[in-house]
Amino acid sequence: MGLAMIGPLLLGKGTKEQKDYYIPRIINGDDYWCQGYSEPGAGSDLASLQCKAVREGDKYIINGTKIWTTHAHLANKIFCLVRTDNTGKKQEGITFLMLDMDQPGIKVEPILTMAQDHDFNQVVFTDAIAYVKDRIGEENEGWAVAKYLLEFERSGGVGGSKSLSDINFIKKLVSKISSQIQGDDFSSIYANKMNELEIKAKAIQYTSLRILSSLRSGESPGPESSMMKTLVTDLEQEISELTLEVIGYYGIAFQDTSLGTNEPAIGDEDYRAVAGKYQNLRATTIYGGSNEIQRNIMAKAVLGL
Ligand SMILES: Cc1cc2nc3c(=O)[nH]c(=O)nc-3n(C[C@H](O)[C@H](O)[C@H](O)COP(=O)(O)OP(=O)(O)OC[C@H]3O[C@@H](n4cnc5c(N)ncnc54)[C@H](O)[C@@H]3O)c2cc1C
The missing domain is CATH 1.20.140.10 (Butyryl-CoA Dehydrogenase, subunit A, domain 3)
Known part of the structure; x- marks a missing residue:
């Protein structure tokens, strides 16, 4: 998810500071990323997501739940879609944030498959912190950013x-x-x-x-x-x-x-x-x-x- 998703997204839409910091870390394998898009009430209808972030100074405080988060138990970083405004159309009011997994506000709960494999997790945020400098795109304009990343996820390298x-x-x-x-x-x-x-x-x-x-x-x-x-x-x-x-x-x-x-x-x-x-x-x-x-x-x- 580093090389195939957040890396290309940062190259296309990240700030210079974000690129300078994260791209070498992705290439070196210093960061292991997971994807916090889906929620218990938002799968195909992703824009219904409700995980909430409230801005306080240079931080966002995040509360809510993500689900099916592949390798959240191994990752040290997560990129997330959060709701920063609930007043307009559901595609509006979504913000794209990157944050550390290793913090007291994040709890990772395993979901085992029928074969007892552990790939998936539910990730619960209770006053988790993301920094404004780690937002990609503007506040409330994360839907376009999210879709841009999905284009890379879906095209998946050299298919065939x-x-x-x-x-x-x-x-x-x-x-x-x-x-x-x-x-x-x-x-x-x-x-x-x-x-x-x-x-x-x-x-x-x-x-x-x-x-x-x-x-x-x-x-x-x-x-x-x-x-x-x-x-x-x-x-x-x-x-x-x-x-x-x-x-x-x-x-x-x-x-x-x-x-x-x-x-x-x-x-x-x-x-x-x-x-x-x-x-x-x-x-x-x-x-x-x-x-x-x-x-x-x-x-x-x-x-x-
Ligand atoms: C192996 C695996 C790994 C995953 N890893 C991640 C991850 O790391 N991070 C993350 O955020 N998510 C992850 N997901 C979640 C994945 O993105 C969702 O499962 C997917 O988007 C479908 O959502 P849903 O499971 O809620 O199904 P639903 O949205 O409930 O869909 C159920 C069925 O209805 C169909 N359907 C729904 N709406 C329509 C429509 N409008 N028109 C026609 N058919 C429709 C769907 O095609 C599906 O067949 C993972 C899922 C799997 C299986």
Whole structure:
């Protein structure tokens, strides 16, 4: 979230002081960032957020709750959307702040997944402090800043490159299994499906390279980021489905994928992470704004519907 989200946002909209301080720290890995956007009553309808900040001199005092905050238990910094005014339209009165996680006013409560993994948290602010110098953009004008950051979150680097390496992994599995069962039929069943996915991945890769080259001339990703988000995440899910299909019933067993485990894999070592990855990738069409919301954005901002 440092390199991919708050870094590009600071370069585009930060003050000179903010850039000079934070950018080297992001590049060196000195700061570990998390994202405080969603709230218990504000997910897809993000502008309904109610976490409140009141200005006192050079500080803001923050009270409220953020939810689904990935890696808040590891991060030392959080960027947050807070409500500084409740009188106008809900998109007005939002302010973008950066603050320290390590302070008495912040409590991080773990939310475990069904698999008992700890990625998410609920973050509770009770008189937490952010400094005015760490505000990006003007007070009450954070909605435009928030959307600018989301364009980077959604466009996510060179989409398609990761998918191509995941397709190569399927090819490796297929060729390994074919040689074990000595059947050409097995390879031919999957050849067409792998080729179709590879064509999609290459098309996405070239499109994202075109978007990246336009960023070099100072443009922002724009609504194309919504298109990239839906294409990349749908493709990732398709690839993980095919991988699961290839390993057959080895995908049913629970496989320990925790770091440093000495549990032997069930079947080939390459099968170990396949089912877990398939399940984990279900989240990609939800986070960063669900794919339904991205389609709404494309309908309005690109097609003018
Ligand atoms: C793995 C993961 C990590 C996350 N990490 C973070 C994080 O670090 N920081 C953070 O702030 N948030 C994080 N989130 C939260 C994420 O941004 C929200 O889950 C997401 O925006 C959807 O909001 P919601 O969960 O409240 O679902 P809801 O908004 O309740 O949506 C429920 C369903 O209704 C659909 N829907 C809602 N409104 C519309 C509409 N207008 N048109 C069509 N369909 C609609 C949605 O697509 C979805 O299918 C994370 C989520 C996940 C799954």
